[in-house]
Amino acid sequence: MNTEKQLYTVSIYTENNIGLLNRISAIFQRRHINIESLNISPSEIDGVAKFTIVVNMTEVNVKKIIGQIEKQVEVIKAYFHTLEEIIYQISGLFKIKSELLFEERQIQNIIKESNARIVTVNKEFFVLEKSGRKEEIAELYDELSVYGIMQYTRSGLIAVTKEEMKISALLKKYNN
Amino acid sequence: METQTISNKEISSKTTQRISGSEAIVRCLIEEDVKIIYGYPGGAIMPVYDELFKYQDKIHHVLTRHEQGATHAAQGFARISGKVGVAIATSGPGATNLITGIADAQIDSTPMVCITGQVASHLLGSDAFQETDIVGISTPVTKWNCQVTKAADIPGALAKAFYIAKSGRPGPVLVDITKDAQFEEFDFLYEKCTKIRSYTPIPKTVAGTLEAAAKMINAAKKPLIVWGQGVVLSAAEEQFKALVEKAGIPAAWTILGASALPTSHPLNVGMLGMHGNYAPNKLTNECDVLIAIGMRFDDRVTGKLDEYATQAKVIHFEIDPAEVDKNVKTDVAVLGDAKVTLKAILPLIDENSHKEWHQEFKDLYKIEYEKVIKDDIHPTKEGLTMGEVIKEINIQSKGEAAIVTDVGQHQMIACRYAEFNKTKSNITSGGLGTMGFGLPAAIGAKMAAPEREVVSISGDGGYQMTIQELGTIFQQKAAVKIVVLNNDFLGMVRQWQQLFFDKRYASTEMINPNFVAIAEGYYIKAKKVTKREELADAVAEMMASKEAYFLEVCVEKEGNVFPMVPSGASVSEIRLE
């Protein structure tokens, strides 16, 4: 078993209950595990929420954590995956002074080459959106920061797995 | 959002009745066959108390003297009855006072439902008078909790609470109910909860694991069974005994497993852990197959983990999958309810006796007897020992009493020397080690099993943490026998100071009050014993009493509990002196 720390995504399918975020984050907190990113959204199943949590830890420990998470009454199922086993995206938003768009030709090239999307433009600022891997967003950040970024924010990682997660089948079984 | 829904078909076949949320709470308890609850009133739970007044012929409410006492009493009740214990409290300080008992119940897997009143929902989050976020506070120490702000959600939430508390690996749950929800009227209908989509109380036994375990057990030359409370919680005592006897395997217990197999059983080789017996601790590191049943490899049991039974193949019978491989890596995990899995494995087990291996336990017992036990229970030097008091209680109760202990040296001594002839006879705070547990837990135990002799054994320290519950004993006429082993010290801490802090007794000496006068102040018969010659008669008088009785025994001030596995050491480094 791998005893080195690496990034894992933990995907948790849950009933949509108030307070569950507290319970789940406490599991990580108690063990002094820093959550690198966290996303909670509806899943493909009606009434079922999905947590996507990125953590840096060993395989042995991530397995134990999964056990503790699944123990929570409202957790339907939890999985963990390495980054190679998933397809993921992160989204970054950059707010930049509008004058730069017109005065710095290079910025237009950066936008084009990075496949970033202009979300909105007004007199004062424009907003760029870039989805991709963490490094791609970091690269765009580096390039833009030369010119000055007014605001920058990045989402948590969202992911789907390459392999099928048999969660619907599982739920069907529970319902019967 | 609640997930427990009742299908329309079921609703149409039942009649509903318009009642208030607070009445619904009481009716839910009645539906769950709750007959005794422990609690303390206050503003945010008053509507419920008013209903309890109305329904007092159905539910007996016990007014404890502190909410902590209510939780411990509910725990004592649950531990001896196997049913869910119920505690109620008002919002704010009432609710926070429950937390110690809830945390204790969580780590010791005790089924308990706590109901707390909460400020009206429009005040939530405003730091209103007596508002605390009890759902947030109790989250890490409950199996499940929720807040109800609408009367119509009360039956669903309580049904779920009882189901979760008692199913699978039991535990405490908390339901916080706002005052407006208690006043609101709605159409009451109660349906017991029998399943929750996201919750699997008992995991499926993985195919082949029973066979693999049986094969390993049958091939073992030096097998050792270590059992815990799981055997008691799944009521598997009979199946467990059958397995132990058929396979002829020496079996040792964790503190919460005590009494599942009688002390006198020839294959019972004693207690594991820090102050456990010499043989099972030492031989843990010599067995070839370690069979753990309903226990979770607590660090008090394993000592230094990387030197724990590393030579042995490990089989783990366990209901909670998260416990498997948590501390000790297993070779075969038999998931499921112990009663079911033990029954299923029995036909696969060969008859055996392991005579030579068992002899090794007897040999080590002899060493422990000479070095420790003899002086503990048949002392010749001056000063009463805790051990001889326990021995006297054994004699007078014929080993039939339920022993409820507090936390400290007396707890270890009581567990080491008490004779447990019946299951569910050892009620103690294991995982949390909560001082103050003993006295209120004894009240709950006695009320759950009035036909049993319940003896509470406390130290002078822990006793004073919940001494006010003498008031509850008096008011309830609960005939518990209270023994305080008074060494004028916080004995267990003093022992550590002696052994590991150069005898610097920082803040462990206690100047104690007149305990007899305090008990008598509560109209409880009381006696104090200072000499060996007085002990037997005093214990006899206590046991003969039909009412509650308080006995203070002044024991040697600096007695120590041995054997001992120093913390952080391996179990085979167990010390006899």
Ligand SMILES: Cc1ncc(C[n+]2csc(CCOP(=O)(O)OP(=O)(O)O)c2C)c(N)n1
């Ligand atoms: C609530 C709580 N506070 C502190 C402790 C730490 N502690 C463990 S044993 C002990 C001493 C117990 O003394 P006493 O009740 O007199 O019993 P003895 O050890 O003398 O039998 C203490 C302070 C604890 N277990 N629980």
